[in-house]
Amino acid sequence: MSDKDTTLAPKLKTRPELDKPKLYKVILFNDDYTPREFVILVLKAVFRLSEETGYRLMLTAHRFGSCVIVVCAKDIAETKAKEAMDLSKQAGFPLMFATEPEE
Numbered sequence: 001m002s003d004k005d006t007t008l009a010p011k012l013k014t015r016p017e018l019d020k021p022k023l024y025k026v027i028l029f030n031d032d033y034t035p036r037e038f039v040i041l042v043l044k045a046v047f048r049l050s051e052e053t054g055y056r057l058m059l060t061a062h063r064f065g066s067c068v069i070v071v072c073a074k075d076i077a078e079t080k081a082k083e084a085m086d087l088s089k090q091a092g093f094p095l096m097f098a099t100e101p102e103e
């Protein structure tokens with residue numbers, strides 16, 4: 001076989017970061033001080049979750065230390081996390097939310 005027989009396949013370039021913007025997780029962290037009912041109230045008010053879903057996610061964070069609440073665009077994730085922490089701070093609770101890019 002000579003060099004001329006070699007076929008070069010075109011390199012397919014994937015640019016996912018240009019095709020779709022990265023999604024971000026909003027993560028809820030457990031603590032020992034915030035009442036369960038208040039966590040559910042915040043989840044309902046800020047993330048528009050039902051009582052049932054709020055309860056389930058609160059319990060997941062309580063049991064496992066943290067829980068993903070929603071995956072969405074970066075600016076929405078950051079706004080929601082801030083809103084939720086502002087509400088908690090106003091009420092005097094140390095409830096923590098964070099955002100991080102999805103894998």
Ligand code: TYC
Pocket residue numbers: 028029030031032033034035036039058059061062095
């Ligand atoms: N661990 C808290 C308690 O027992 C309740 C709680 C649950 C707090 C979830 C934060 O993300 C949280 N009062």
